[in-house]
Amino acid sequence: MMNTKQLTAKIVIVDDEFFVRQTLVSMIANIPNAMVVGEAEDVGSGIELILEKEPDLILLDIKMPVRSGFDLLEELTHCQQQYGLIFVSGYPDEALTAVQKAAPYFHSDFVVKPIDPVILQTKFSIFYNKWQAAKEQESELAGLLETGIPQIAYKSDQLVFQNSQLFHCIDIDDILYCESANRQINVYCSQYEHINIPNTTLDAIERMLPADAFIRIGKSHILNKSAIRFIQKGNRPKCILARNGKSYEVQLYASNVEKVEQSYSITRK
Numbered sequence: 001m002m003n004t005k006q007l008t009a010k011i012v013i014v015d016d017e018f019f020v021r022q023t024l025v026s027m028i029a030n031i032p033n034a035m036v037v038g039e040a041e042d043v044g045s046g047i048e049l050i051l052e053k054e055p056d057l058i059l060l061d062i063k064m065p066v067r068s069g070f071d072l073l074e075e076l077t078h079c080q081q082q083y084g085l086i087f088v089s090g091y092p093d094e095a096l097t098a099v100q101k102a103a104p105y106f107h108s109d110f111v112v113k114p115i116d117p118v119i120l121q122t123k124f125s126i127f128y129n130k131w132q133a134a135k136e137q138e139s140e141l142a143g144l145l146e147t148g149i150p151q152i153a154y155k156s157d158q159l160v161f162q163n164s165q166l167f168h169c170i171d172i173d174d175i176l177y178c179e180s181a182n183r184q185i186n187v188y189c190s191q192y193e194h195i196n197i198p199n200t201t202l203d204a205i206e207r208m209l210p211a212d213a214f215i216r217i218g219k220s221h222i223l224n225k226s227a228i229r230f231i232q233k234g235n236r237p238k239c240i241l242a243r244n245g246k247s248y249e250v251q252l253y254a255s256n257v258e259k260v261e262q263s264y265s266i267t268r269k
Helices: 018-028 043-053 069-076 092-101 117-146 202-208 254-267
Strands: 009-014 034-040 057-060 084-089 107-112 152-155 158-163 166-171 175-181 184-189 195-198 214-217 221-224 228-232 238-243 246-251
Touching: 009 018, 009 043, 009 117, 018 034, 018 117, 034 043, 043 069, 057 069, 057 117, 069 084, 069 092, 084 092, 084 117, 092 107, 107 117, 175 202, 175 238, 175 246, 202 214, 202 221, 214 254, 221 238, 228 254
Parallel strands: 009 034, 009 057, 057 084, 084 107
Antiparallel strands: 152 158, 158 166, 175 184, 175 221, 184 195, 214 221, 228 238, 238 246
16 A cells, blocks of 8 residues: 555645735645645636646635636536535635535535635645545555456445546445446446446446345346336336436336336335
8 A cells, every 4th residue: 555644635726816826825835745736817727727737626716707616616527536625715604505516526615715824724634634545545446456356346335446547436325327338337326427437347236236225227227226216108118316406317128117117116115
């Protein structure tokens, strides 16, 4: 396992006020294991910078001209990089909304302007401890992969796997369905955009998921029984799966409708 004690977290600052950015840079210079790798003054340049630098932590203003920090979050939902977020805002009443919108991200917190350097360092330390633990887990998983262990595993009610250079841990309960397509598995969740798992099969996924909670439908789909909300019969049968405000539609073969319907009924008894 690699030694993560000396790892430095890369930070990007997105704030329209030059003075605030300079203040943050100065404060972060005094925080161990933290390094600013870029600054941006608006959402457009911020997104470009984030995609280029791939930071570990984003310090994000909310109210900015033209587009807000929340708009930046909307665009980042299409990326699979795991970011930490600390909102830096002069409007403390936005804290709850900010943290709710950042729920899908690795970590989120809130600092009120004018910025207190002690509070900023405390918030960074909370993030860093969580981030370092995740890095240690990545190192452990990387070691398993190097020894030839398959790139996906079931661990503590989570699917754990490597996608490109990223490691993911998906809570089993958050999965709505899995789909086999184009020699990979697409996993559709309520907290993320769909995630691709390479170099595995639906059979392998099925063996890892609890049989009492999931149902295999033909060669292409595994459904979370408790996420099934509606079954439509007829010429083009389908079922609707939903959780946490996100829903998906899965087409069914007529031969599978009864199987899904029985599963749907059992989970609601």
